[in-house]
Amino acid sequence: MLSLTNISLRRGPKVLISKASFQVHAGQRMGVIGANGCGKSSLFSMILGELDPDDGELGLDPKDEIAHVAQESPHGSGSAVDFVMDGDRELREIQVALANYGHCHPNRGEYGDSDLKSVALHERMEAIDGFTAESRASRLLHGLGFAADEYQKPVNEFSGGWRMRLNLAQALMCRSDILLLDEPTNHLDLPAILWLERWLKRYDGILLIVSHDRDFLDQVCTRIAHIENEEIHLFTGNYSQFETQRAEHLAQQQSMFVRQQREIKHIQSYVDRFRYKASKARQAQSRLKMLERMEQIAPAHVDSPFQFHFIEPKKQPQHLLGLTDVSVGYGEHVVLRDITLNLSAGDRIGLLGVNGAGKSTLVKALSTGSTVLSGDRVFSKDTKIGYFAQHQLELLRPEHSPIDHLRDYAPDDREQDHRNYLGRFGFGGERIFEPVAPFSGGEKARLVLALMIRQGPNLLLLDEPTNHLDLEMRQALSVALIEYSGALVVISHDRHLLRSVCDELLIVHDGIVDRFDRSLDDYPAWLKEQDEKAGQAATKWQDAPAKTANKKQQRQEQAQRRQQLKPLYDKVRDIETKLASGRTALAAYDERLADEKIYTDANRKEELTQLVKDHAVQRAEIESLEWAWLEASEELERQA
Secondary structure, three states: OEEEEEEEEEEOOEEEEEEEEEEEOOOOEEEEEEOOOOOHHHHHHHHOOOOOOOEEEEEOOOOOOEEEOOOOOOOOOOEHHHHHHOOOHHHHHHHHHHHHHHHHOOOOOOOOHHHHHHHHHHHHHHHOOHHHHHHHHHHHHHHOOOOHHHOOOEHHHOOHHHHHHHHHHHHHHOOOOEEEEEOOOOOOOHHHHHHHHHHHHOOOOEEEEEOOOHHHHHHHOOEEEEEEOOEEEEEEOOHHHHHHHHHHHHHOOHHHHHHHHHHHHHHHHHHHHHOOOHHHHHHHHHHHHHHHHHHHHHHHHOOOOOOOOOOOOOOOOOEEEEEEEEEEEEOOEEEEEEEEEEEEOOOEEEEEOOOOOOHHHHHHHHHOOOOEEEEEEEEOOOOOEEEEOHHHHHHOOOOOOHHHHHHHHOOOOOHHHHHHHHHOOOOOHHHHHOOOOOOOHHHHHHHHHHHHHHOOOOEEEEEOOOOOOOHHHHHHHHHHHHHOOOEEEEEOOOHHHHHHHOOEEEEEEOOEEEEEOOOHHHHHHHHHHHHHHHHHHHHHHHOOOOOOOOHHHHHHHHHHHHHHHHHHHHHHHHHHHHHHHHHHHHHHHHHHHOOOHHHHOHHHHHHHHHHHHHHHHHHHHHHHHHHHHHHHHHHHHHHO
């Protein structure tokens, strides 16, 4: 058990956490959230013993093994798999002891104390699964995206992002009682994130996670610790459930409720603009679905420091940019081939694919044509591109302030206009006059976004725009992109962003660009199918004609398997039926709550109170059903 009793933490004169108390038990997976600088990383440092609390008591069993991801980039000539195995300290100690024993006792004599020690070491090695350690380390590397021929590759030959994956694998290798993960998805692509989610859900120790990826928190966490105003508030459930609970609390405050309704109307106005235009039918439908979600979560973010919108493009040509029979790459190396892609006004495309598949190379081809090796790139004269990529953070001039940068793009605006604009991105007071050199990655990312938006582009090319951004800024960006009237192409491992803003998905794999005709939620299944195909191809290549003896017997086994799985299939379908009914009922409650008269008519106060209660009960029932569906689906997937 991990316990905090009246803990207070300071960094210099600033109070981060004051008189916080809570307990976490084995098997609980807690997401630690809050604004940047609120004390999340300091809390982890305190648990690791790197920082002493200013007041209160930290309760930890001294025997507990604590694992965390090292922030320093690893180096050395040792192999990747050996580096990962170093995460199990006891394993390495036993291996050293056994090696020393063998060296000191080359000729075994009579059975004595030394032999007993050797037996004990081997028994302990067996108990900790030490003899399968290399296999376990290899599975971790595979799950995090390393190819089989890279397991023996020296650590210092990997790039920075892949070295950080090695740090994560090493932390997971540790047989820990407490696991601390600070932004574990930062250097992962979506397939690796999906694998990590599955791994963490099987972790039986105490898990604390700092993350700005709401889908990741939803999938992994069973509790949320929200740090706000120097206090830690605990919530049961995942991030979406936290959002709902916080929204209900904030919505009780009338001023907050009014602001929420204003935000929802603002989003609705966008939908109304395109609802009856045939050419925009798909986009409008997508926005309507997102609006349903926004109505639920809007109150939880009404006090967000970020409130911005994209500037309406001055010109909106129908045909923006096209690639025909294009190959892209670098020098002699072709990364993607035979690409034909036309971007038109209103297109909203998300790019899927593992890291290294060529997504960024494709976006660079769209942005500047710098990676086009052959084929035609046609660019409309009225197309104005807004391009965001991580390397652009380095293009900020370190000695210049946010307002200096903004003046370059809007030299005719008044200083107050600059202040107001930067304030929507969280830059206020004297901060706008300070040099950007010491700014955090999140602050630099916000500034680059602000500068890009100020140009009024009609085509956005976004390469991992949410890296370094906290949850509130990610939510504000999602809302702004929903309302954006131009076209966009986005690369992101943030599923919430992709689900919110994209109408079409393309998959970049095996040197080509394909249309992904399934939903984003089907992407894990697609990845699994690709792995199975690759495995089948490898088996076929290695031992060619291995046919099963009897087709009739095979059909009988398949029928028996289907019969065994039938109860699980029936359970999933039954839950889906109940969910559909529950969502219909919730929509009816939402419709009644959208009626403004119920808030202004004093005689309907009791009706409103009962309606809010019924709405909360119905929503809680849906959330319970969704968890049940998730568990049943995972059980079906495990057994299928």
